[in-house]
Amino acid sequence: MFFESQKCIFCHSEDVVRNPPLSHNNVVKTTTAPTGNSKPGKIVDKYISDAKEEIRKEKIKLRSEEK
Secondary structure: OOOOOOOOOOOOOOOOOOOOOOOOOOOOOOOOOOOOOOOOOHHHHHHHHHHHHHHHHHHHHHHHHHO
8 A cells, every 4th residue: 555645653754654454353252051040141230230239338328428
């Protein structure tokens, strides 16, 4: 590829060459064997319920500090 009137932003050289990105990425997905009784999103549901519980406790704590 050739680019006209481009300069390097670091050294101000006009000898600029673009390297194309690699088009092939190897992604290996590891999965665990299904246990049969676990549903998808179980970890996310647990995190959400834990976060809600922490928020509820924090609200109670802040209300008691206001009084």
